[in-house]
Amino acid sequence: MIEQLISFSLRNRYLVLMVAFGLFAWGAYSVRSSKVDAIPDLSENQVIVFTEWMGRSPQIMEDQVTYPLVTNMQGLPKVKSVRGASMFGMSFVFMIFEDDADIYWARERVLERLNYAQRLLPTGVTPTLGPDGTGVGHVLWYTLKAPGLDLGEQRALQDWYVKFGLQNVPGVSEVASFGGFQKEYQVTVDPTKMTYYGITLPQVLAAVRSNNNEAGGRKFEQTGIGYIIKTSGYIKDMATLENVPLLSKGSVPIRIKDIGTVQMTGESRLGIMDLNGEGEAVGGIVVMRYGENADAMIKRVKAKMEQIRTGLPKGVSFQLVYDRSGLIEDAVGSIKHTLIEEMITVSLVVLLFLFHWRSALSILLQIPITIATSFILLNAFGISSNIMSLTGIALAIGVIVDNGIVMTENAYRNLALHQAEEEAGGPPGAGSPPPAGTTGASGSTPTTTLTPAYHE
Template sequence: MIEQLIALSLRNRYLVLLLAASLFIWGAYSVRESKIDAIPDLSENQVIVFTEWMGRSPQIMEDQVTYPLVTNMQGLPKVKSVRGASMFGMSFVFLIFEDNADIYWARERVLERLNYAQRLLPTGVTPTLGPDGTGVGHVLWYVLKAPGLDLGEQRALQDWYVKFGLQNVPGVSEVASFGGFQKEYQVTVDPTKLTYYKVSLPQVLAAVRSNNNEAGGRKFEQSGVGYIIKTSGYIQDMATLENVPVLTRPGGVPLLIKDIGTVQMSGESRLGIMDLNGEGEAVGGIVVMRYGENADALIKRVKAKMQEISKGLPKGVSFQLVYDRSGLIEEAVGSIEHTLLEEMATVSLVVLLFLFHWRSALSILVQIPITIATSFILLNAFGISSNIMSLTGIALAIGVIVDNGIVMTENSYRNLALRQAAEEQGGGPGGPPPADSAPVAVPSTSTLPAYHE
């Protein structure tokens, strides 16, 4: 088989050269299109279902949310395992799919099953899918440098302006905000007054909810002009919330929120803080990369978007990068590229010194760029990024790449020497070959004359 392949290649030399040139050009294009990252993505092919039900204990979350979801998610196609975790007010379900399952196909199957499992959950509890990112998707962390704004204003700026701008960058799965205070109206009721006025807490909740909406009316025409009637009841300030009626007391006097409690503007309860280098609390976000994206190209797009967003920030507010993987990517790839060049130069020198014949050495050395270029074709075909592990593997394989060429070249020299010696002893090209028992002097490769067909 190998002998026939070699003979076929010798009879079609120009076709082999054309094929090698095509592979090199294709490989050079694949190098430019290859996805670049610092570390390989070895995370499992998983879909996360997140459910929030604040104020409930972990045992309630396990019994009423996590267990129904886990049992109903079992049996999905290409699912290897289903894992659940419950904590205070939150539930997580991790669905691990087979490696050959497309991530977006898997998310569609999970959404179909969630539509059925929704009826098994308590009223008002809605599970959601986690972002389509991986465990190594956190490619960029940033904070807002805003000396003139408090933590609540910084968080509002992050949630309502910066976050929406960065989420439009192609390849970004999510921008997760951290730090600061999320502003909210807080109503603190007095239990004694509730008992005195015979009001329950659900009545207070219903009153606030029903008075924080908008109702539409009908259209009527007068003097040839159409009018739309609607009522706007959205709460705009604390005074409006304080004057929300809960019920009507005897005598037609309404019982207001301020009669049974106090209203204040404050931040949502937090379980931790974000401190930056011991200088105090900070507000920022985490850019999560979408599954299968080019980390290096994504970071460049995000930075360009940050420059555009900076034009709309208040005076004195700017971005400060806390974690930027592009530096690690450039250092890792640059180190591997330097190592590749060093190894190619070393191998070239060794081949030239041992063979001492530039044409033979050239036939061996030309395999290195062609083989490396072909490797990037396979990396792109299997969706493997150019990271420190894959590039290191290519660097280590350079010695193996030239081994077969050296062996084949030396074997060709040996056979040519045997043939030349046989012709000299037999009196010409048609002479008999030397006997097996007769010793044959094999010329050195450095003094061997060029052979022509």
């Protein structure tokens, strides 16, 4: 098989050169389109189900949310394991799929099973899928530098303007906000006054919910003009919430302000985000979608930040806390520099020791062609150009050159022997006796063959 391949290549050398040039061109294109990252993604193929039920203890979350979800997620196709974690007000279920399972196919299977599992959960509790990102998907962290805004205003700016803008960037799975206060109206009731008026807590909740809503009516025409009827019932300030009626006592309405107080405050927090010991900060974490090009996605996010910056209040700007693009450029740049140095060093060594430019050229041409072909395979298997894959290519250059030297020296040796036999006269092999252990024509006398020694 190998002899036939060598013979075919020798008879069709121009075809071989065209194939080699085609592989090199294809590999050069693969280098430009290859996914670039600093570190390889070795995280497991997982789907996360997140459930929030604020105010409940970890034991309640474990018994009423985590356990029903974990038991019903068992048996999904291609699932290796199902893990659950419960904490105050939150539940996490991690489903680890086999490596060959497509991540979006796995998410569809989980959604199908959640449709049944949700009926086993308490009323009002809705599990949701986590982002379609990996364990190394946190590629960019940023904070808002806003000297004139308090933490509540910064968080509102992040949640209602910056976050929505960055989520539209291709390749972004999620923008997770952190820090600051999420503004909310807080009603603090007095149990004594509630007992005096005979009002229960469910009545207060129902009154607030029903008075914070809008409803539509029908359309009517008058003098050729159409009018649409609707009610305006959204709570827009604390005064409106304070005057929400609960019930009437002798035609006198009992309002929320009669049984408690209303204030604008922030949602209860379990922790704070401190930046370099300088105080609290508000920002977000950009999570990369599964299988995306980290370097290209970060560049798109930064370009989008420049567009968003024009709509921010005066004096507000972005401050990058963690940017993987710097690590990517340093890691990949270091490996590229090493590759170039190694190729130059190998070329000089081959030229110096072989001292035959045609033989050296045939060996050195294998280096760029082999490296370019390796990028074709990297893209085919979905492997990014990271510090580990590029280091493997750098280490393989020695093997490539060794193979070329051995083949070239062997070819040169055989050509030299062939030429010596032709100069000695007769057809190739006629001047050499049969191999050791064989017999002559009569089959009676064994002969011995002496072959010239070969020294590299």
